[in-house]
Amino acid sequence: MQPVVQFENVTKAYGQAVAVDNLNLSIEPGKFVTLLGPSGCGKSTSLRMLGGFETPNFGRILLAGKDVTNLPPNKRNVNIVFQDYALFPHMDVARNIAFGLELQGKSSEAIHRRVTELLALVRLEAFAGRLPSELSGGQRQRVALMRALAPDPQVLLLDEPLSALDAKLRLQMQIELKSIQETTGKTFLFVTHDQEEALTMSDVIVVMNNGKIEQMGDPHTLYSKPESVFVANFIGEANLLKATVIGKDGDKTALRWNGFEVQATAAAHAAKAGDTACIVVRPEAIQFSAKPAQGVNAMPGKIRHRVFKGNHTSMLVEVADGTRLNALVHLGDAEAVNGEDVWISWKPQNATVIRDEAVPA
Amino acid sequence: MRAYFNDIPRTLLTMAYWAFVLYLLVPLTLMMAMSFKDANFVAFPIGDWTLRWYAQVMQDRQFLEACLYSIVIAAAATFSATVIGVWIAMLITKASSRWSGVLFALACLPAVVPGMISAISLRVFISTIDLPTGTAAIVLGHTVHAVPFVVVMALTRLRSMPPNLVDAARDLGADSIIAFFRVTLPYLGPAIVGGMIFCVLLSVDDFVRTFFLGGYRPTLPMLIFAKVQGGMSPEINAMATLVLIVTAAVGLYAEYMTRRSRSR
Numbered sequence: 001m002q003p004v005v006q007f008e009n010v011t012k013a014y015g016q017a018v019a020v021d022n023l024n025l026s027i028e029p030g031k032f033v034t035l036l037g038p039s040g041c042g043k044s045t046s047l048r049m050l051g052g053f054e055t056p057n058f059g060r061i062l063l064a065g066k067d068v069t070n071l072p073p074n075k076r077n078v079n080i081v082f083q084d085y086a087l088f089p090h091m092d093v094a095r096n097i098a099f100g101l102e103l104q105g106k107s108s109e110a111i112h113r114r115v116t117e118l119l120a121l122v123r124l125e126a127f128a129g130r131l132p133s134e135l136s137g138g139q140r141q142r143v144a145l146m147r148a149l150a151p152d153p154q155v156l157l158l159d160e161p162l163s164a165l166d167a168k169l170r171l172q173m174q175i176e177l178k179s180i181q182e183t184t185g186k187t188f189l190f191v192t193h194d195q196e197e198a199l200t201m202s203d204v205i206v207v208m209n210n211g212k213i214e215q216m217g218d219p220h221t222l223y224s225k226p227e228s229v230f231v232a233n234f235i236g237e238a239n240l241l242k243a244t245v246i247g248k249d250g251d252k253t254a255l256r257w258n259g260f261e262v263q264a265t266a267a268a269h270a271a272k273a274g275d276t277a278c279i280v281v282r283p284e285a286i287q288f289s290a291k292p293a294q295g296v297n298a299m300p301g302k303i304r305h306r307v308f309k310g311n312h313t314s315m316l317v318e319v320a321d322g323t324r325l326n327a328l329v330h331l332g333d334a335e336a337v338n339g340e341d342v343w344i345s346w347k348p349q350n351a352t353v354i355r356d357e358a359v360p361a
Numbered sequence: 362m363r364a365y366f367n368d369i370p371r372t373l374l375t376m377a378y379w380a381f382v383l384y385l386l387v388p389l390t391l392m393m394a395m396s397f398k399d400a401n402f403v404a405f406p407i408g409d410w411t412l413r414w415y416a417q418v419m420q421d422r423q424f425l426e427a428c429l430y431s432i433v434i435a436a437a438a439t440f441s442a443t444v445i446g447v448w449i450a451m452l453i454t455k456a457s458s459r460w461s462g463v464l465f466a467l468a469c470l471p472a473v474v475p476g477m478i479s480a481i482s483l484r485v486f487i488s489t490i491d492l493p494t495g496t497a498a499i500v501l502g503h504t505v506h507a508v509p510f511v512v513v514m515a516l517t518r519l520r521s522m523p524p525n526l527v528d529a530a531r532d533l534g535a536d537s538i539i540a541f542f543r544v545t546l547p548y549l550g551p552a553i554v555g556g557m558i559f560c561v562l563l564s565v566d567d568f569v570r571t572f573f574l575g576g577y578r579p580t581l582p583m584l585i586f587a588k589v590q591g592g593m594s595p596e597i598n599a600m601a602t603l604v605l606i607v608t609a610a611v612g613l614y615a616e617y618m619t620r621r622s623r624s625r
Contacts, residue, residue, distance in 0.1 A: 086528065
C-alpha cells in the first residue's frame with residue numbers, strides 16, 4: 001500500500017540545536033499513529049514540517065507520494081488541530097467549521113450539508129450559532145477537530161490537543177477521538193508526551209527521543225518488547241537489571257544477574273555470551289510466593305515498602321545485593337506485609353533483554 | 362465619617378481629586394451657561410435665558426461649512442492613519458525584537474514631537490515638495506500626528522492574539538492575504554474602531570498643524586479662533602458647547618470600545 005506520509009532523511013536544526021535528526025518514517029493510510037516522546041524530542045517539529053509551518057534543512061516530505069517539502073501550508077491537503085484549538089473568536093461554530101470549505105470554493109449548499117453532518121458526528125448541532133467563547137473546553141476541542149476534518153484532509157494532524165483538558169474529560173475525549181478516527185477512516189497523526197494517551201488510542205506508536213525514532217510499533221509490542229532503556233522507561237514502569245549474558249537457547253537468553261542465573265526473552269538485541277545487557281521486567285510480571293517457585297528466575301527478597309492503590313498494591317522488594325524492584329499485585333492475588341521475607345520470580349517470556357545503556361536517572 | 366478623619370492622607374487625596382474636578386468643570390459649566398444668555402456680551406449675571414444662539418449657530422453657513430470641512434479632513438486623515446498604523450503594527454509584530462523596538466520608537470515619534478515643531482517642519486516640507494497649503498497638506502499633517510495612536514492600539518490587540526490563529530487560517534487553505542482580511546483584521550476590529558475614533562477627535566481638535574498647513578477655508582477650530590478674535594459672544598459659547606457635547610460622546614464611546622476589546 002502507498003504510504004500516505006513519508007519522511008525521507010528529514011533533518012531540521014535551529015542554529016546548533018538539532019530538533020529532528022535524519023528522520024525516516026512512513027505512515028500507512030487509515031491508521032491512528034502517535035508520535036510519542038518527551039518535550040524537545042522533535043515530535044512537534046516533525047508535525048509542523050508536515051503541516052508546512054517549518055521547512056526541513058535536508059530531506060523530503062511526501063504526501064501520498066507527492067513531494068510537498070516546500071509547499072506552503074495552504075497548498076497542502078493536511079489540517080492541524082492545534083493545542084490551544086485556535087478557533088476564530090469572531091466566527092460562530094458553523095462558520096469556523098465552514099472556513100476551510102469556503103476556501104475550497106464549495107457551494108454554500110454543500111458547505112451547509114457538510115457542516116451539519118460534522119456537527120452531528122460530535123452531537124453539537126444545537127451549538128452551530130454559538131461563539132467559541134460560549135463553549136466549554138471539551139466542546140471547543142470537538143469544534144477544532146471538526147474544523148480540521150471538514151476539508152477532508154489526507155492526514156489529520158493533532159498537536160497535543162488534549163493537554164488543556166482536565167483528567168476526566170481527557171479520558172473521555174481519548175475514546176471519542178479514537179471512535180471518530182474509526183468512523184471516518186482518516187489517517188490521524190497525533191503528537192503527545194503522554195504515554196497513556198498513546199497507548200489508549202494508537203494503532204502505531206512512534207517513540208521519539210533527541211530527534212530520532214527510538215522504536216516504532218503497536219502499543220502491545222512497545223510495552224512488552226521494548227528495544228531500548230528509553231522506551232522501557234518511557235512507556236509504563238520498568239525494572240532494569242544489568243546482567244551478563246551466559247548463552248542463548250532459541251529465543252531464550254540465560255544471563256547472570258546478582259549471583260543468580262536468570263532467563264529472559266531476547267527481542268531485537270542479539271547478545272553474545274560475555275556481553276553485558278539489560279533485562280526489562282515490568283512490575284506486574286513479578287510474582288510472589290512463600291516457597292521458591294518451580295522453574296527459573298526465583299530469588300528471595302524482603303518487602304520494603306507497600307502502598308495500597310485500590311485495585312492493586314504497589315510493592316518495593318529488596319533482593320540480595322540491596323537492589324529494590326517495583327512489583328505490582330492485583331487485588332485478590334497473594335500479598336505480603338511490610339518487612340516480610342518472600343520469594344519472587346518472573347516468567348522468562350515476561351522479561352526482555354535489551355542493549356546495555358546508561359540508565360537515565 | 363470617622364474613618365475619614367483618621368486617615369489623613371486619604372482625606373487629602375480625596376479633596377485634591379474633587380478640587381481637580383471642580384477646576385475642570387467650572388469653566389466648562391460657565392461656558393455652557395453663557396451660551397443660553399439672552400444678551401450680546403459674555404458676563405454675569407445671566408438674566409434672561411434663550412436658545413436664540415443655538416438657532417443662530419445652526420443657521421450659520423460659515424459654521425456648518427467649517428464643520429463639514431473638519432469632518433471631511435478628519436475622515437481622510439483617519440482613513441490613511443488607520444491603514445498606515447495597522448500596517449506598521451503588523452510590521453512591528455513580525456520584526457525581530459531588536460528592530461521592533463526601533464520601529465516602535467519611530468512610529469511613536471509624531472505623538473511626542475511638539476505640535477508647533479511638527480507644524481513648522483511640515484510646512485517647510487510641503488513647500489520643498491511644492492505641495493500647496495490646503496486640504497491635502499492638512500490631511501498629511503493630521504495623518505502623521507494620528508498614526509502613533511493607531512499603532513499603539515493595534516499593537517496592544519495584536520500582542521494578545523493567539524499566534525496559532527493565523528496558522529490555523531493558513532492551514533485551512535488561506536493565503537496570507539486572505540488570512541489577514543478574514544482573521545487578523547476582524548480580531549483587530551475593536552482596537553481599530555477605538556483608534557479611528559481617536560484619530561477623528563485628534564483631527565477635529567487640531568489647531569496648530571491646521572493653522573500652518575491650511576489655506577483659506579477654515580476648519581472648526583480655526584473658525585472659532587477667528588470669531589474669538591472678533592470679540593466674545595454667546596454664539597461662540599453655543600458653538601463650543603455643541604463641539605464639547607459631540608466630542609465627549611464620541612470619546613466616551615471610544616473608551617467603551619477599547620475596554621470591550623481588552624476584556625474580550
